[in-house]
Amino acid sequence: MATAVSFVCGLLFGFGLLLSGMANPAKVQGFLDIAGRWNPSLAFVMMGAVAVAAIGFAIAKRRDKSLLGLPMQIPASAHVTGRLVLGSGAFGVGWGIAGFCPGPALVALGLGSAKAWVFVAAMIAGMAIFELFERRRQTALATGS
Template structure:
């Protein structure tokens, strides 16, 4: 049952990305073009998404289990670290250059976008490099005196 609900939620999310224009890199780049022909419409999409997420997290924090009976998995760590800031910066720069973030890029893959294929390939390569570096970092920490 959880798999079916997850699939339906993913479809709904993907449809929302298409409907809002988030899967269109030209629209995203228009939103980021403050000095040119700025398109503020995605700000309303983001405000709506943050509002819905805030309500969802507030409800989830009060519950021990989801509506499907699965345990809630809410992040416990909240400090803002250098690693978090660096990752956020890299994410934002990539979003600003390509006009994609991971979710919309996956939706655009389904539309046959070549730019999305290149972005997703680069994203997977970046994830692999991060995993490799993280394993090296963990190994170095484990052997440090």
């Protein structure tokens, strides 16, 4: 049941990304180009998403289990680290250059976008490189070297 609900939620999310224009790199880059031909329409999409998420998190914080009976997994830490800031900056630069972030890229991939294929391949490579360095870092921390 949880898998079916997750699938339906993913489809609904993907449809929302298409409908809002978040899977269109030109629209995203137009939104990010505040010094040029700025397109503010995605600001309304983001404000709506933040409002819905805020309500969802407020409800979720008061519950131990989801509506499907699964344990709630809400991040416990609000600590801002240098790694978080650096990663957020890298994410933002990549979003601005490509016009994609992971969710919309997967939606555009499903539409057969060549640019999305390149983005997703680069995203997977970046995750693999991060994982390699993170394992090395964890090993070094564990051994004290």
